[in-house]
Amino acid sequence: MNIWELIGIWFAALLTFAVFSFLYRDNPVYKWAEHLFVGVSAALGVYAALEQSIVPSVREALAFPGVFKFITWIAVFLGALILFKLEALATYLPNLTFLSRYPIAFVTGMGVGLTLVNVVNGYLFPQTQATFLPLFNIQGADWLTLLNNWIIVLGVVFALMYFFFSAQYKGKLGAVLQVGITFLMVAFGAMFGYTVMARLSLLIGRIYFLLHDWLHII
Amino acid sequence: MFRAPVWLVFIVGLFMASAFFIPVDPFPMMQTWALKWDVIISAFALAVGIDSLVMHHIRRVQRRQNVLYSGTLLVGFWVTIAWGAFAWWRYGGPFATRSTFLWLFRYIVVPMDATMFSLLAFFIASAAYRAFRARNFSSSLLLLSAGIVMLGRVPFGDWAAAPIFVAFALLLAFYFLRVFRQYEGWGRSTRMVVGILFLAVGIILLWPIGMGGQLFPAFRFVVHSVPHLASWIMEVPQMAARRGIDLGISLGSLAFALRVLVGIERGYMR
Amino acid sequence: MRFLYLLTTIDRRIIYGLVFLATTLPFLFKKSPSVQITPEVEKVYRFIDKLPPGSRIVLSADYGPSSMPEIQPMLYGICKHAFSRGHKVYLLTHWNYQGLIAGQDGIMSAVRDFNEEIKKGKHPERTDTLLEGTDYVSWGFRPGGMAVMLLLNSDIRMAFSRDVRGQLLDSLPAMQGFRNLRDLGTVENPRGILIGLEAGFTGDVWVIYGQAQGRYPMALGSTAVVTPSYYTYLEAGQIIGILGGLKGAAEYEQLAGFKGQASIGMLSQSIVHILVVVLIFLGNLGFFLARRK
Numbered sequence: 001m002n003i004w005e006l007i008g009i010w011f012a013a014l015l016t017f018a019v020f021s022f023l024y025r026d027n028p029v030y031k032w033a034e035h036l037f038v039g040v041s042a043a044l045g046v047y048a049a050l051e052q053s054i055v056p057s058v059r060e061a062l063a064f065p066g067v068f069k070f071i072t073w074i075a076v077f078l079g080a081l082i083l084f085k086l087e088a089l090a091t092y093l094p095n096l097t098f099l100s101r102y103p104i105a106f107v108t109g110m111g112v113g114l115t116l117v118n119v120v121n122g123y124l125f126p127q128t129q130a131t132f133l134p135l136f137n138i139q140g141a142d143w144l145t146l147l148n149n150w151i152i153v154l155g156v157v158f159a160l161m162y163f164f165f166s167a168q169y170k171g172k173l174g175a176v177l178q179v180g181i182t183f184l185m186v187a188f189g190a191m192f193g194y195t196v197m198a199r200l201s202l203l204i205g206r207i208y209f210l211l212h213d214w215l216h217i218i
Numbered sequence: 219m220f221r222a223p224v225w226l227v228f229i230v231g232l233f234m235a236s237a238f239f240i241p242v243d244p245f246p247m248m249q250t251w252a253l254k255w256d257v258i259i260s261a262f263a264l265a266v267g268i269d270s271l272v273m274h275h276i277r278r279v280q281r282r283q284n285v286l287y288s289g290t291l292l293v294g295f296w297v298t299i300a301w302g303a304f305a306w307w308r309y310g311g312p313f314a315t316r317s318t319f320l321w322l323f324r325y326i327v328v329p330m331d332a333t334m335f336s337l338l339a340f341f342i343a344s345a346a347y348r349a350f351r352a353r354n355f356s357s358s359l360l361l362l363s364a365g366i367v368m369l370g371r372v373p374f375g376d377w378a379a380a381p382i383f384v385a386f387a388l389l390l391a392f393y394f395l396r397v398f399r400q401y402e403g404w405g406r407s408t409r410m411v412v413g414i415l416f417l418a419v420g421i422i423l424l425w426p427i428g429m430g431g432q433l434f435p436a437f438r439f440v441v442h443s444v445p446h447l448a449s450w451i452m453e454v455p456q457m458a459a460r461r462g463i464d465l466g467i468s469l470g471s472l473a474f475a476l477r478v479l480v481g482i483e484r485g486y487m488r
Numbered sequence: 489m490r491f492l493y494l495l496t497t498i499d500r501r502i503i504y505g506l507v508f509l510a511t512t513l514p515f516l517f518k519k520s521p522s523v524q525i526t527p528e529v530e531k532v533y534r535f536i537d538k539l540p541p542g543s544r545i546v547l548s549a550d551y552g553p554s555s556m557p558e559i560q561p562m563l564y565g566i567c568k569h570a571f572s573r574g575h576k577v578y579l580l581t582h583w584n585y586q587g588l589i590a591g592q593d594g595i596m597s598a599v600r601d602f603n604e605e606i607k608k609g610k611h612p613e614r615t616d617t618l619l620e621g622t623d624y625v626s627w628g629f630r631p632g633g634m635a636v637m638l639l640l641n642s643d644i645r646m647a648f649s650r651d652v653r654g655q656l657l658d659s660l661p662a663m664q665g666f667r668n669l670r671d672l673g674t675v676e677n678p679r680g681i682l683i684g685l686e687a688g689f690t691g692d693v694w695v696i697y698g699q700a701q702g703r704y705p706m707a708l709g710s711t712a713v714v715t716p717s718y719y720t721y722l723e724a725g726q727i728i729g730i731l732g733g734l735k736g737a738a739e740y741e742q743l744a745g746f747k748g749q750a751s752i753g754m755l756s757q758s759i760v761h762i763l764v765v766v767l768i769f770l771g772n773l774g775f776f777l778a779r780r781k
Contacts (some may be wrong), residue, residue, distance in 0.1 A: 034334075040327060047313070049585075086269045343763070
């Protein structure tokens with residue numbers, strides 16, 4: 001390990017404890033570390049946008065032959081129009097801010113058009129088809145599979161009904177909605193369990209860094 | 219004022235939606251080039267968000283507000299910009315494998331970002347202790363599902379699950395039999411029956427001898443079942459409810475997309 | 489009874505301390521317990537294991553530093569497994585640039601460790617070490633989400649014409665004959681797989697926009713927060729398996745035959761889960777005692 005890696009690990013450990021100090025209470029050390037992080041990560045984002053996206057796009061625009069080069073340059077020009085939304089430019093050229101709406105409109109139109117087709121093709125059809133499950137023992141399925149099929153079909157239908165029928169929990173509809181809530185509560189409990197697992201895993205990762213990379217105890 | 223962009227949304231959206239149904243040249247090629255344009259334009263959009271953050275802190279420094287913190291942010295920002303420019307010149311790119319620029323990512327961004335999110339572990343444990351209550355049937359079900367999943371998905375969790383379930387069963391038996399307070403409007407006889415059921419569960423789980431002289435058979439059954447029950451919960455009822463939720467969300471997103479396409483929703487223009 | 493009541497009003501800082509101890513102390517035992525293998529992880533492992541040698545494993549690193557403890561071990565385990573089976577690994581990012589660096593770091597450490605194993609003779613079928621461009625390629629980062637996925641379905645070079653080092657993809661041996669993601673084959677006739685390593689909802693976007701049109705084999709490795717939502721795709725057959733959270737990473741490591749960072753962390757995960765459930769029990773104990781009054 002070279003000296004810069006060693007300095008880096010100690011600085012990282014210092015920043016880790018600066019953030020952990022927030023658990024006691026909000027303090028200047030934590031705020032300082034937070035602002036340093038925001039500044040550095042913003043600048044890293046600038047380079048990511050530049051070196052990984054804008055520069056390759058311009059380089060490709062130069063490399064494409066004939067009409068394709070022209071087409072790519074139009075895209076680069078459209079993209080550059082978004083920069084009129086930058087605060088620095090908007091302050092000095094407020095009358096040109098409207099130009100940034102065109103590339104945003106293009107991207108929005110793309111998103112909308114792709115959503116309309118792909119959500120139906122990629123989600124609604126396959127998921128609805130997967131819900132059409134055999135509920136009676138026609139194909140020789142065992143009792144557990146049949147029970148699971150019933151639970152899946154009823155669960156999907158009742159959960160959907162709960163969201164679509166904003167009615168009071170009275171009478172027969174109320175009973176159906178209560179069943180929907182039951183399924184939802186089981187789902188939310190499972191999601192909560194997994195969320196706890198995820199958050200604790202993040203802490204485990206930091207403790208591993210402190211004990212393994214910093215202190216070399218494990 | 220908005221007319222031309224709204225028409226652009228409509229034309230582009232309609233084209234992208236219909237190109238899927240027209241696999242005849244030149245539509246596939248036009249669709250591919252439209253996607254390419256999308257990628258290029260999205261690259262420039264990244265810059266806009268960063269600019270407003272930096273300008274906000276420059277203004278705070280100019281107004282002498284929180285100079286230490288805003289100054290730290292600006293110093294961190296410009297040092298990183300300078301270091302990145304140097305790395306681009308020296309190594310051919312700031313993110314090249316040999317680049318020293320990655321030191322900033324590995325030893326500032328990673329520890330800070332990871333540690334900030336790891337604080338949530340403490341908060342979620344504290345929140346679970348303070349707020350997670352079995353007040354009614356729905357919340358009890360949520361608690362049971364969460365407990366089974368949390369204990370069933372980790373090694374040794376199944377061994378811890380059995381005594382915890384015994385403790386909960388006895389606690390609930392005590393509550394229903396001794397407290398006699400309102401529980402979702404259930405009558406006294408209902409509460410008695412439920413209390414006796416929970417007591418029976420606790421006693422059975424602690425019963426020491428089973429058939430064939432096996433020790434603590436019910437206890438061991440729970441230990442064996444909890445991981446399978448956790449898997450079943452994830453694959454069947456949770457999946458079903460989740461599918462119902464997501465079907466509703468996807469129908470809602472379709473409706474929203476249609477509204478944006480025909481120009482009823484224009485929030486993206488602001 | 490007073491003692492029981494005191495147990496239910498513990499100060500939050502004591503809870504933070506208990507959580508910290510429950511996470512830290514198990515590490516000192518240096519034990520990696522065996523984990524129960526779930527079918528959804530085993531399906532991914534067996535699928536990669538049964539692919540013909542030289543198949544293509546495309547990894548989409550859509551995560552950042554906040555998800556690295558869970559996902560980085562998955563990426564490392566998949567890369568080691570893929571290299572041991574003679575497969576080629578391709579890395580791309582389109583959600584956040586941080587995934588590019590994290591993904592590259594993960595691949596480089598797997599490459600480094602695998603090359604060490606080759607030198608020690610642990611892989612007699614290989615004599616030469618792993619080379620970038622021949623055994624693995626990093627395509628880089630492109631923003632655009634669904635647009636990138638759809639472009640990859642028609643022509644990879646329209647989204648990434650060069651790799652992250654700036655070399656033309658056409659000049660790399662690993663990219664010969666690999667025009668688009670449909671070259672990964674189908675589930676019935678696979679020639680590769682795409683594995684999305686997800687921290688957010690990009691996994692849904694991959695399945696809905698990428699896999700639904702391309703029909704290639706796909707699996708998802710995700711943080712535990714978003715894992716529950718992917719079971720709907722698993723049941724519908726749109727993905728072949730899920731690696732969920734640190735446990736999923738530990739299961740994969742166990743199947744691949746080594747103990748990595750995920751396996752080491754599982755003892756802490758168990759103890760702290762038990763602590764959280766006990767804390768919930770104590771909280772409810774206080775709730776019931778208070779209602780009794």
